[in-house]
Each structure stands twice: as C-alpha cells, then as structure tokens.
Amino acid sequence: MKRRGVTNSISINCPDGAVSQYRETIAYPDYVTAIETPLLAYLNTHSNIDFIVFTKGVPMRISNVPNKPYEGDCSLDSRVATLGYEKNAASSVVNVSDPNYGSTYVGTAWVNKFFNSETRFSHKAFGGYMVTRLDGYTLADAIAVTTRSLAAENNLKNGVKNEGQILLDACSDFDFLNKAAQPYTLLPANYKPGQSLTIVKESAYGEYNSDMGVAYNYLKSKNIPVLYDTTADFIGHKNNLAGYVSWGSNDGHYSAANYNSLYFSPGAIAETAVSTSARTLLPTTGGQSLIEDLVAQGVTGVKGYTDEPLLQGIASPSILFNRYTRGWTLAESFYAASRLEGWMGIVIGDPICTAYASSSNK
Numbered sequence: 001m002k003r004r005g006v007t008n009s010i011s012i013n014c015p016d017g018a019v020s021q022y023r024e025t026i027a028y029p030d031y032v033t034a035i036e037t038p039l040l041a042y043l044n045t046h047s048n049i050d051f052i053v054f055t056k057g058v059p060m061r062i063s064n065v066p067n068k069p070y071e072g073d074c075s076l077d078s079r080v081a082t083l084g085y086e087k088n089a090a091s092s093v094v095n096v097s098d099p100n101y102g103s104t105y106v107g108t109a110w111v112n113k114f115f116n117s118e119t120r121f122s123h124k125a126f127g128g129y130m131v132t133r134l135d136g137y138t139l140a141d142a143i144a145v146t147t148r149s150l151a152a153e154n155n156l157k158n159g160v161k162n163e164g165q166i167l168l169d170a171c172s173d174f175d176f177l178n179k180a181a182q183p184y185t186l187l188p189a190n191y192k193p194g195q196s197l198t199i200v201k202e203s204a205y206g207e208y209n210s211d212m213g214v215a216y217n218y219l220k221s222k223n224i225p226v227l228y229d230t231t232a233d234f235i236g237h238k239n240n241l242a243g244y245v246s247w248g249s250n251d252g253h254y255s256a257a258n259y260n261s262l263y264f265s266p267g268a269i270a271e272t273a274v275s276t277s278a279r280t281l282l283p284t285t286g287g288q289s290l291i292e293d294l295v296a297q298g299v300t301g302v303k304g305y306t307d308e309p310l311l312q313g314i315a316s317p318s319i320l321f322n323r324y325t326r327g328w329t330l331a332e333s334f335y336a337a338s339r340l341e342g343w344m345g346i347v348i349g350d351p352i353c354t355a356y357a358s359s360s361n362k
Contacts, residue, residue, distance in 0.1 A: 003146060004352070008049060010042045017059040021280045026059040028072065035076070040083060050123045051331055051351040052080060054133040056142040060281060060346055061306045069096070069107040073307045075278075075344050081131040081335075082110045082342040088127055090193035094186065094340060098201050101308055109313075109343040111186060111197065114335050116319055118362070121332050128341065130331035132351040135281050136295045148300040149330070149353035152267025156355060164265045165225040166243035166321060168212040169235045171251045176230075177206030182214045183316035186339050202310045208273055212245055214318035222361075224325055236261040241268055242355075243324075244299070245317045248272035248289035259289055264298035267355030269324060269333065271303050271315045278304030278346045291348065301330040301349030309344040327358030 001009060014034040017024040026034070035058075043049060054060075054077060062079060064072040085091040092111040099105075113126045123129055136142040155162065170176070178184070184207065186197055209230075216228035225242070229235050234251050236258020242265055248254065250273060264270075270291070277291045284290070291304035303315050315337035324333035331351035338345060 003150060004350075008046055010038060012038060012058070014059060016057045018057040018282070021282055021284065024059055024280060024282070025061040025063050026076065028062050028064040028066070031059075031062045031076065036080070036083070039080065043083070047123075050121060050130055052129045052131045053351060054131070056133075056135045056139060058133065060133070060278065067108045069101075069105045070307060071104055073344075074342070075306045075346050077131045077133060077347070078341055078343050078345045080129065082128050084127050085110050085342065091127070092193065092195055092197055094197045094199060096199045096310065098199070098310060100202065105308065109340040112335065112338050112341040115337075115339050116183065116185065116316075117336055120328065121335065130335055130351050132301075132331050132347040132349050134350065135292075135348050137281070137283050137292050141292075141295050145295065145300060145348065146350045148266040148298070149350035152300060152353060152355040155266065156357065162242050162265055162267065162355070163225060164240035164242040164268070165227050165238070166219060167235060167238055167241055167245070167262075168216055168226065168228045168317060169244075169246035169251070170209040170212050170228070170230045171205075171247045171253070172230055172232050173252045174205035174209055174247075176209045176213065177204050179210040179213060182207060182211040183318050186312065199310065199312055203312050205311065208311060208314065208317075212317045215245070215321050218318060218322055219325070222325060234258050239263045240265045243268055243321060244270040244294070246272050248274035248277060250274055250288070254289070256289070260293055260297065262294070262297055264294070264300070267300050267353065268298070269301040269320070269330060269349070270294050270299050271317065271320060273311060273314045275305060275308045278306050295348060300353060300355070301334065301347065303334050303338075303345055303347050305344045306346060307344050309340070313338070313340045313343055313345060315345075322362070325356045326361065327354060327356050329354055
C-alpha cells in the first residue's frame with residue numbers, strides 16, 4: 001500500500017490460508033460471511049475501484065459453491081472477479097462438463113466480458129473486477145512480486161530496454177491445429193449478450209500450440225526477442241526471461257530440473273497449461289508443476305488454476321503477450337486473455353504492473 005500509494009483497504013477475518021494447505025480452502029457459507037459480504041459493502045460505497053488485490057493468507061479456493069464442479073470447487077479470486085455479473089442481463093452463463101473428468105465435473109462459469117477486448121478495462125464499462133493476489137511460498141516471495149513490478153516500471157521510465165527472450169515452449173506430441181482460428185472465441189457467430197453457452201469437452205491440445213505460434217509471429221513482428229520451441233525438448237536453463245508459456249508437467253518430455261532452472265527479469269509474466277498449477281500456494285511435493293516455483297524463480301506475474309479448468313480456461317498466449325507488450329497492465333493482459341471467469345483461475349502479481357511502453361498497435 002505504501003509503495004503504490006493505495007488508500008482503499010479492507011480487513012477480513014477468515015482462516016489463514018498461509019498456515020496449511022487445508023486452510024487454503026474456505027467453505028462457501030464461510031466465504032460469503034467473512035469475505036464476500038464485507039467486500040460487497042465496501043465496493044458499494046467505492047464505485048471507482050477496478051482492481052482488487054488479495055494478500056498472502058487469504059484462502060484461494062471455495063468449496064461447496066452452488067453449480068460448480070467436483071461438488072462445488074471454485075477459485076475464490078475468480079469468483080470475486082465476477083461480482084455483479086449475476087445482476088446484469090448481458091452476462092452469459094457457460095454450462096461446463098466433460099465426461100473425461102468424471103460425472104461430478106459439471107458446473108457453470110461466466111463468459112468473461114473483457115476477453116480479447118481492444119478497450120482498456122474499467123469496472124464501469126465491463127462490470128466485474130480485475131482480481132490478483134500478492135503471494136508466494138514465503139512472505140519474501142510475495143513482497144518480491146511488487147518489488148519486481150516497480151523495478152520493471154523504473155526500467156521503462158529510464159529507457160532500460162529488456163533484452164531477455166520470451167520463451168514459448170510448445171509440445172510437439174500435441175500437433176498444431178487450426179492455426180488460422182487462433183485465438184478462438186467461445187461465442188457463436190450469432191451470439192447475443194445474455195445467451196447461455198455450453199462446453200461439453202475440452203478443446204484440442206494442438207490449438208494451444210498454435211496459439212503460441214500466433215504469439216510468436218506477433219512478437220517477431222514487433223522485434224521483441226522470442227524463442228518458439230516446437231521440438232520434443234522441454235526447455236530449461238534460461239536466464240533473464242521476459243515471459244514464458246509451456247505445458248509444464250503436461251508435456252510428455254517435462255523435466256522438473258529444467259522447469260526449476262528458468263529465471264526471469266523484472267516484469268516477466270508466465271502461463272502454463274497445467275490443470276492444477278495453483279492447487280496450493282504452499283511448498284509441497286508430488287503432483288503437477290506449480291506456478292509458485294516460477295514466482296520463487298523471479299517471475300513478476302503468472303496465472304494458475306486451483307482445479308481443472310479445461311484448456312478453454314487457460315489464458316491465450318497470443319492475447320496475453322499482445323496486450324502486455326502494448327503497455328497494458330499485468331491484470332488487464334491476463335484477464336483479456338481469459339475466456340472464462342467465476343471459474344478456476346488465479347493471477348499472482350501486482351495488477352497495475354506495466355513493463356512496456358503504451359502503444360495502440362494491434
């Protein structure tokens with residue numbers, strides 16, 4: 001608050017999610033009482049707020065939420081991002097299911113109204129909020145997220161150009177599909193605001209590889225250093241990265257040693273197509289690769305998932321880096337790249353971090 005000059009704050013009383021993995025999840029009735037109700041009361045008297053930032057210790061998952069998969073799991077942050085959607089007739093529900101994830105994988109999300117927007121965000125224009133959190137394995141990691149953000153902005157102000165590469169690590173096992181259709185939209189051609197939509201299966205993995213290709217072509221056209229790896233290798237041992245996208249542990253050639261050998265420059269952002277990359281924000285062993293490792297390795301902003309989001313819920317690499325390198329904020333870039341909200345996503349980072357000069361170029 002001191003470093004950013006933030007004056008709006010609200011204290012909440014809830015279980016400390018930094019104590020144990022068990023406490024990272026809060027039951028829906030407790031969430032409503034301890035977090036949503038006081039937060040809505042504050043927002044109702046502060047209508048100029050666009051960004052909401054949670055600090056380390058706030059639970060990141062809600063259980064027993066009506067109409068969510070696995071009998072009620074949902075990202076707390078993503079739930080808060082859509083506060084007010086339910087009162088707007090133009091908000092569209094997405095009915096999500098996929099038999100490949102079992103009979104209890106049935107639930108609803110919201111179409112993100114800000115997806116692929118060419119207009120900068122405001123709550124007044126789009127509804128909802130840009131929600132991020134300052135977090136990491138340790139308190140020092142959480143504080144470092146904003147330290148890196150300020151360092152990136154200081155470099156931008158002083159004309160210090162980041163020469164680090166953006167690494168886009170595709171998985172050749174998944175092919176490269178529908179290149180011309182990326183980044184795809186969930187909305188049908190005749191879509192009308194408020195119309196309900198349906199997802200009954202996960203999108204093809206090859207489309208995500210191809211979306212990385214779209215990101216590569218854009219970054220090359222802007223002379224931004226980028227490596228688009230389409231080999232079978234899982235790339236590691238890179239320093240000063242300005243950005244990162246991969247399949248993480250879903251890559252059949254994944255190497256934890258390589259994943260943990262990636263280090264980042266101030267302002268760097270990342271996304272991995274990993275279903276439970278934010279299943280915990282605390283040190284753990286086993287399971288899929290975690291975004292908190294990337295935070296510990298120096299990334300400034302990263303998106304992850306508390307529970308299975310389907311590939312439709314993962315941020316589009318091409319939109320993410322298009323907006324960020326045009327001078328949009330970290331939060332705007334991640335949210336513009338995300339098709340679904342009220343779902344499983346969590347964004348770690350200082351929301352107003354800006355690492356590139358403002359540009360109107362598409």
